[in-house]
Amino acid sequence: MINNRKKNFITINEGFICSHCKTKNLSAKKTCRNHCYKCLHSLHVDREIPGDRESECLGLMEPVNIEHNARKGYILTHKCHKCQKVIKNKVAEDDDFEEMMKIVTRNL
Ligand SMILES: [Zn+2]
Ligand SMILES: [Zn+2]
Numbered sequence: 001m002i003n004n005r006k007k008n009f010i011t012i013n014e015g016f017i018c019s020h021c022k023t024k025n026l027s028a029k030k031t032c033r034n035h036c037y038k039c040l041h042s043l044h045v046d047r048e049i050p051g052d053r054e055s056e057c058l059g060l061m062e063p064v065n066i067e068h069n070a071r072k073g074y075i076l077t078h079k080c081h082k083c084q085k086v087i088k089n090k091v092a093e094d095d096d097f098e099e100m101m102k103i104v105t106r107n108l
Contacts, residue, residue, distance in 0.1 A: 033092055042087075043061060057082050060082070061080050063076055066104050076088065
């Protein structure tokens with residue numbers, strides 16, 4: 001048995017059950033899924049870098065904004081309900097488009 005305790009060896013592209021809408025999310029094909037494809041909510045598990053899983057907050061992160069970046073595509077901004085931290089993430093290609101448009105139009 002190898003005792004591997006290095007934190008950055010955690011696989012982050014894993015399936016999960018959304019704690020907001022209870023939708024079962026499978027792991028993403030091309031990107032590391034960190035938010036629900038259906039309601040776009042996320043959990044505050046990362047502290048500084050997406051995927052670091054260093055945060056002990058675990059608050060629900062609400063999608064508050066979507067912007068378009070010429071290089072990266074659509075960027076989703078999440079805000080934590082518990083600690084108010086804001087984290088930006090790439091949108092996955094199977095994210096719910098209607099839900100994305102709701103956020104866009106809400107911010108117009
Ligand atoms: Zn959800
Ligand atoms: Zn938080």
